[in-house]
Amino acid sequence: MNITSDKITDYINGFYAPLDDDLAKFRERNEEDRIPLILRETETFLAFLLMLVKPERILEIGTAYGYSALFFAKKCPDALITTIDRNEHFIPVARENFDCREEGRRIDFRTGDADAVLDEMIEESAANDSCGFDFVFIDAGKSHYREFFDRAEKLCRPGAVIVCDNIFMRGWLVDRSYEGAKRHRTNVKYMRQFLDYINERDDLSVSLLSSGDGLAVIRLSE
Numbered sequence: 001m002n003i004t005s006d007k008i009t010d011y012i013n014g015f016y017a018p019l020d021d022d023l024a025k026f027r028e029r030n031e032e033d034r035i036p037l038i039l040r041e042t043e044t045f046l047a048f049l050l051m052l053v054k055p056e057r058i059l060e061i062g063t064a065y066g067y068s069a070l071f072f073a074k075k076c077p078d079a080l081i082t083t084i085d086r087n088e089h090f091i092p093v094a095r096e097n098f099d100c101r102e103e104g105r106r107i108d109f110r111t112g113d114a115d116a117v118l119d120e121m122i123e124e125s126a127a128n129d130s131c132g133f134d135f136v137f138i139d140a141g142k143s144h145y146r147e148f149f150d151r152a153e154k155l156c157r158p159g160a161v162i163v164c165d166n167i168f169m170r171g172w173l174v175d176r177s178y179e180g181a182k183r184h185r186t187n188v189k190y191m192r193q194f195l196d197y198i199n200e201r202d203d204l205s206v207s208l209l210s211s212g213d214g215l216a217v218i219r220l221s222e
């Protein structure tokens with residue numbers, strides 16, 4: 001479901017321009033095969049934000065076939081990208097998609113449950129004293145955003161930007177009729193708790209946008 005108006009979204013997407021032919025074909029194939037990937041309007045917004053932030057290190061939670069990771073790598077040609085996924089069907093395809101492209105050399109693909117992988121990365125970064133991420137994209141299990149956020153925050157530099165996708169969950173977040181559906185109830189409850197949490201923290205700057213399926217844009221304090 002479109003959380004705003006189909007006509008407005010179609011209008012906005014009328015201005016969508018793929019970064020290159022490779023990504024255009026990649027998007028087409030993913031959409032045909034119904035593989036999850038960022039919506040066009042989300043991509044357009046991320047492209048704009050990336051131009052402002054100019055990140056050197058990007059962390060993504062939720063790789064799928066690797067579309068958004070490759071988009072980050074192409075949009076930010078000097079950045080290093082780390083992306084995490086646990087899906088055994090997606091992992092070999094994403095790896096192949098990274099291996100066969102020049103940009104894939106700047107993508108560190110980590111596999112496994114994101115909480116465990118992030119915990120390992122936190123240990124690694126403490127041992128190496130490595131500089132942190134300045135941009136994070138959270139696009140994985142919707143009931144785990146709080147766990148992902150808490151861990152990602154520990155890996156970030158001060159002032160880093162964290163973007164969370166699908167926060168309105170096709171409108172379920174605000175549509176009480178979905179509360180009865182057991183399948184969605186837990187996800188909705190955890191997403192609401194996460195959004196309350198980030199909005200209540202005085203040290204974060206937070207903006208909730210109704211673009212795509214809903215985005216939370218969070219800036220950590222300097």
Ligand SMILES: C[S@@+](CC[C@H](N)C(=O)[O-])C[C@H]1O[C@@H](n2cnc3c(N)ncnc32)[C@H](O)[C@@H]1O
Nearest residue numbers: 036037038062064067068085086087114140141
């Ligand atoms: C919406 S898809 C990501 C789409 C991708 N960002 C893109 O735009 O091309 C979400 C992905 O998150 C992964 N995922 C969900 N929960 C996860 C978890 N706890 N740990 C690791 N990956 C997870 C799923 O396997 C799925 O591939």
